[in-house]
Structures are given as C-alpha cells and as structure tokens.
Amino acid sequence: GESVGLHLPTLSVQEGDNSIINCAYSNSASDYFIWYKQESGKGPQFIIDIRSNMDKRQGQRVTVLLNKTVKHLSLQIAATQPGDSAVYFCAEIEVSNDYKLSFGAGTTVTVRA
C-alpha cells in the first residue's frame, strides 16, 4: 500500500555540523509534504512544508528538498544545535484523500557536543 517512510531510524550529528534527514514516499498523488519535530515527552511540532510542484523550500536554518523522480524528501538542518535533538517525522497529504496526514516512522536525531 501507500506509505511514507524514513531511510534511517537514528542519526548522530556533531554540534555545528549540518544534518540531513531522509524520507522516501510511495504515493505519487501526494500534494504536500511536511516535516514535524517531536521532542521527548511532547507533541509533534510543525517545521516546514513543501508543495509537490516545488523542488526546494527554505526556512529558518532548515531546507526541504523534494525529488519527485525518485520519490525522495529530505530535511537539511544547518549548524545543528543541541536543541535540534528530537525525532523528526515526514508526513504527506493528499488533498483528494480529505487532507489526511500520513506519517512516516521517524528518525531520531542526537546532537553530540
């Protein structure tokens, strides 16, 4: 069936380095992709979204890249900080499916001091 998933369940990054979190999806009908950050003991927090007709979108210290040819999504975090330690989820929305969010399994990012 359709699914959204992440390549790696864990990622360890040195403080100050750039982080790249990957996500593969299979639903070519998805209209939007969203990245969420979930800190320990908290609910997910919206980071950034990208429309399916875009290749790249930048936010504050984050960049999302979308490659529809290989159905791949990535989140790049610049100058990773200790506060970036969290679980990161990619999610997709298909407008014709009532805008329902479908989440991937998540990648746990640990920032080393």
Next chain:
Amino acid sequence: NAGVTQTPKFQVLKTGQSMTLQCAQDMNHEYMSWYRQDPGMGLRLIHYSVGAGITDQGEVPNGYNVSRSTTEDFPLRLLSAAPSQTSVYFCASSYSQGEYEQYFGPGTRLTVT
C-alpha cells in the same frame, strides 16, 4: 492562548474499562483530529472533525468514538479498553482542513492491562 490541551497526561485502565480522553483548543480552529503513536511507528489517524457536529473516521477508528458538540472540544472515547490500545494519544487542531500546520497537544499516555 493555552493552545491544545489534553487530559489526563497518564492513565492506566484495566481491560474492558471505558474512559474519555479530553482535548480542547482555544484557537477557534475548525479542524481537530486524534492520533495514536506506537513505538517505532509514526502517528496514525484515529478520527477527525472538520467542524462542530461533523466527525469522520481515520485510519484506525475501531474501538474509539468521538463527538464534536463545540468548536473547542473533541473528546475521544474508548468504549471497552483492550491491551492493543496501549499507546500515546495526541490531539491536534488547525484553522481549517486544508491548513497543513497542525498544532499538537502534549499527549496522553495510556496503558491498558
């Protein structure tokens, strides 16, 4: 604004018991939803509501009921708790169904013994 609030934060139930997880938001959001999060998995949609008086099923609705009598509140009822319902439950809201930035509550950790 308090945002999205959930009560209780923790709950232990015995198999067969019923209970209601409370969710409220003070942002005048039309769209509200319930997710469950299990270890190693992304969030899965249980039920959602596009406005007061309107609810619909998500991906995993069995064993749960919802109602939306007001814009602010969206309670989730477990009719007869089962160990398979042990999970962390998150409520989320957004201004409208097509608004991709959903705001999540802090979660309710439920254990069914």
